[in-house]
Amino acid sequence: MKVSVNVILASLLVVAFSSNVIADEVKPEDAIKYRKSVMTVMNWQFKPLGAMVKGDRPFDKDVFIKNAAYLEVLSKMPLEGFIAGSDKGETKAKPEIWAEMEKFKGGMEKLQAETAKLAQVSKTGDMNQIKAQFGETGKTCKACHDNFKSK
Numbered sequence: 001m002k003v004s005v006n007v008i009l010a011s012l013l014v015v016a017f018s019s020n021v022i023a024d025e026v027k028p029e030d031a032i033k034y035r036k037s038v039m040t041v042m043n044w045q046f047k048p049l050g051a052m053v054k055g056d057r058p059f060d061k062d063v064f065i066k067n068a069a070y071l072e073v074l075s076k077m078p079l080e081g082f083i084a085g086s087d088k089g090e091t092k093a094k095p096e097i098w099a100e101m102e103k104f105k106g107g108m109e110k111l112q113a114e115t116a117k118l119a120q121v122s123k124t125g126d127m128n129q130i131k132a133q134f135g136e137t138g139k140t141c142k143a144c145h146d147n148f149k150s151k
């Protein structure tokens with residue numbers, strides 16, 4: 001009897017130790033740095049498109065297509081950076097992200113879908129369609145920032 005209790009305790013220790021190792025694999029501060037970096041890159045790619053849509057910069061179809069294609073891939077990247085425990089630190093991410101994770105994921109999926117559409121539409125070179133889809137994509141950025149990012 002005593003032996004099996006010891007065996008159970010030892011097994012629990014092993015389990016506790018290994019789950020700690022797993023939890024420690026990604027540090028919250030690294031996850032925060034990761035998602036901020038992705039969004040910095042997204043902003044870099046998105047900004048010139050906004051300038052073209054507004055007419056502040058001449059429309060360059062090749063640049064538009066390239067940036068929109070990058071953004072389609074980039075839009076899939078931030079979500080995995082919102083790991084448990086990364087609500088604290090150098091971040092403006094609101095606790096609502098973790099409290100309403102399904103809603104947050106839904107917002108991210110909307111961003112991904114609208115960005116994929118932007119990449120498609122950019123290939124037409126038709127500014128009317130591009131403008132409309134750029135607006136729809138920007139709305140998905142703003143929706144999550146309004147709901148889930150502190151000022």
Ligand code: ASC
Pocket residue numbers: 042043044046047137138139141142145
């Ligand atoms: C960006 C950026 C945002 C969004 C938003 C879109 O490049 O930094 O917060 O786009 O302006 O409406």
